[in-house]
Amino acid sequence: MSVKASTAVSHVGRIRSNNQDSGYAGRRLFFVADGMGGHAGGDVASAIVTQFTAAADADYPDAAAAARALADTLQQANRRLAETVADHSELTGMGTTASGIIVQGGQAAIAHIGDSRIYLLRAGELSQVSTDHTFVQRLVDAGRITAEEAMTHPRRSVLMRVLGDVETSPDIDTAVVDLLPGDRWLICSDGLSGVVPFDALQDFLAADVSPKIVADRLVKASLDGGAPDNVTVVIVDIGDPPAPETPPQIVGSAAAPLAFGQVSEAIRTRGLRLTPFRPHPVQETHFEPDSEEFYDEIIEEDARRRRRRRLVWGFWILLLVAAITTVAYFGYQWTQTRFYVGEAPSGVVAIYRGVQQNLGPISLHELYRESDVEVSELRTYDQQRVQQTINAGSLTEALAIVQRLEESVE
Structure with missing residues (x-):
């Protein structure tokens, strides 16, 4: 060979x-x-x-x-x-x-x-x-x-x-x-x-x-x-x-x-x-190294290092989770101060609390109050506005929008 x-x-x-x-x-x-x-x-x-x-x-x-x-x-x-x-x-x-x-x-x-x-x-x-x-x-x-x-x-x-x-x-x-x-x-x-x-x-x-x-x-x-x-x-x-x-x-x-x-x-x-x-x-x-004790000491030192590393990573992970949770909580609270006017599932004009978006499976809005006005009774222009939703800065503003829509039907 x-x-x-x-x-x-x-x-x-x-x-x-x-x-x-x-x-x-x-x-x-x-x-x-x-x-x-x-x-x-x-x-x-x-x-x-x-x-x-x-x-x-x-x-x-x-x-x-x-x-x-x-x-x-x-x-x-x-x-x-x-x-x-x-x-x-x-x-x-x-x-x-x-x-x-x-x-x-x-x-x-x-x-x-x-x-x-x-x-x-x-x-x-x-x-x-x-x-x-x-x-x-x-x-x-x-x-x-x-x-x-x-x-x-x-x-x-x-x-x-x-x-x-x-x-x-x-x-x-x-x-x-x-x-x-x-x-x-x-x-x-x-x-x-x-x-x-x-x-x-x-x-x-x-x-x-x-x-x-x-x-x-x-x-x-x-x-x-x-x-x-x-x-x-x-x-x-x-x-x-x-x-x-x-x-x-x-x-x-x-x-x-x-x-x-x-x-x-x-x-x-x-x-x-x-x-x-x-x-x-x-x-x-x-x-x-000249003794078995040296190996044990080195291994224990490495174990301590790994424990410290886990504690540090654990601290930062908890801090990150807390920050995300805090932001999510206050963000959600803010959305609940917002209102908009839209069409309820029953087909009437309604006021919704929150914003139109969803966060994954979490809905950021809920039906707050229904009116007596059918969306189908509105003028074509107003129907389109309601179906596309009308933002309101406050509940008072949302109530005023619904009142104007009711008056337009009468």
């Missing part, structure tokens, strides 16, 4: 000022790294890891060996990030996700850490192969919250595992998956999976078009959804004939050359400024 076609696309999105994602589509290796949002040097981290991991794009005895090699390469890249931070303290806290596959001998070797995702479309059905290393995913796995609650959880972007200077030997997930002809793999940053729903991803990937067209459509879908983060998409089609040998495709922040032996010079060449200080506080997106 071989790679039939592949592509890599990256976009800065609609909100971010720079692209902290990196993507790689090579001969056997396909990879996405998402620099940690809010951390200094997220783009540096993803570029270093991607450029370093590109060395794993090689032939292996089998897929299991490829998985071990890819995981080892990511561990080495993690150490390289720590060395970079040691040389540049202003990059403290930088990190990146890393998700990739190596196609080897009819199987896919997988290595993954973070919340970028690996999907497999097989026979028209899409499945998520990787597991998010996020705080909310851990809560879901523990049965503390549902998957639906995780999608709107205030800490849904908090990562539990990443590459960076936060841990010397992070735990990297590995797996080996058998390949079938027609398989289509998607590796993406959360700039896509966090915006485009799962069902829409499946529909896009199931289209019988080239990986490049699908990738462009996916990026556009994310942009149409607001694209609050960088968006990187790598797509791999499995089958025959094998793709012709082409240079690796590198996108995002890793697209410019990065010499690992001379990190400082390479970063300057890429135009990334290493400032000696952070102009704004860094929003931490990685931590590791």
Whole structure:
């Protein structure tokens, strides 16, 4: 089984000022790294890891060996990030996700850490192969919250595992998956999976078009959804004939050359400024709770937040209902000070209290008094006026109108 076609696309999105994602589509290796949002040097981290991991794009005895090699390469890249931070303290806290596959001998070797995702479309059905290393995913796995609650959880972007200077030997997930002809793999940053729903991803990937067209459509879908983060998409089609040998495709922040032996010079060449200080506080997106009590505390905090939100919404809803009720009450009272002259069901001239309109099923008028004058006895002009109703500003005015009509008959 071989790679039939592949592509890599990256976009800065609609909100971010720079692209902290990196993507790689090579001969056997396909990879996405998402620099940690809010951390200094997220783009540096993803570029270093991607450029370093590109060395794993090689032939292996089998897929299991490829998985071990890819995981080892990511561990080495993690150490390289720590060395970079040691040389540049202003990059403290930088990190990146890393998700990739190596196609080897009819199987896919997988290595993954973070919340970028690996999907497999097989026979028209899409499945998520990787597991998010996020705080909310851990809560879901523990049965503390549902998957639906995780999608709107205030800490849904908090990562539990990443590459960076936060841990010397992070735990990297590995797996080996058998390949079938027609398989289509998607590796993406959360700039896509966090915006485009799962069902829409499946529909896009199931289209019988080239990986490049699908990738462009996916990026556009994310942009149409607001694209609050960088968006990187790598797509791999499995089958025959094998793709012709082409240079690796590198996108995002890793697209410019990065010499690992001379990190400082390479970063300057890429135009990334290493400032000696952070102009704004860094929003931490990685931590590791050390006790079960911490989870309970976080869940209780979220419950309190939901209760406060319900109370606030309840207050405003009650206030709105009270306002509508007050307006409706005084509006109705006002209509009852109005009168008009019209034809009663019995065919006589009558005085009505209220206004001619109805408010849905609620009538805003009622028969107040009938006269002894038949509408049919009136002159043609007066008949038309009565049938179309004659407005009166008060009861006294309505009585005067009826009196004049009675006199016209006599």
